[in-house]
Amino acid sequence: SQTIHQWPATLVQPVGSPLSLECTVEGTSNPNLYWYRQAAGRGLQLLFYSVGIGQISSEVPQNLSASRPQDRQFILSSKKLLLSDSGFYLCASNRDRDKKTEAFFGQGTRLTVV
């Protein structure tokens, strides 16, 4: 079965600092990968998704970017964090056999920008 590793679990960063969150997937190949953000009391907002190496689709204009340097690695980045970037970031993956099924989630990174 799939396992999704995200790190770090928590992060406190000052405004204007860079960001790099990493997500790696085990137990599957050629997955669809997703970055979501969950603000307090809100649902999951899709930020980026990727269907393959180097292929990134952005869902909302923002201060963040994503990259997929390897099949099972997905990175969320920012050059300069804003206060509004605070939130709970979740990486997710679809199973490779059927990409229209449920997603598996990592444990998330709670980012606080101060």
Added chain:
Amino acid sequence: EDKVVQSPLSLVVHEGDTVTLNCSYEVTNFRSLLWYKQEKKAPTFLFMLTSSGIEKKSGRLSSILDKKELSSILNITATQTGDSAIYLCAGNTGGFKTIFGAGTRLFVKA
């Protein structure tokens, strides 16, 4: 614009009560409706519904989809404190996107 709306936003019940959580969706090229339970961190998958009127069950949890009304409900019978969580509903589109609702925060009192 695709959207998924859940109600109520929060709910407090006593152990043993039965609860019904609601989800309505407007999703382009709808393929499936998903329910997740989120306790502390990662949401965990509960159900995927693709056909209208067919109930899916897992223990005390059950869910059904109504494609005519563009809605779904999640029922939990004989609630326990361990059922306390955020329940997320999501609509899966024909592309690679899944649109999530804001969730229902359920708190079960002992």
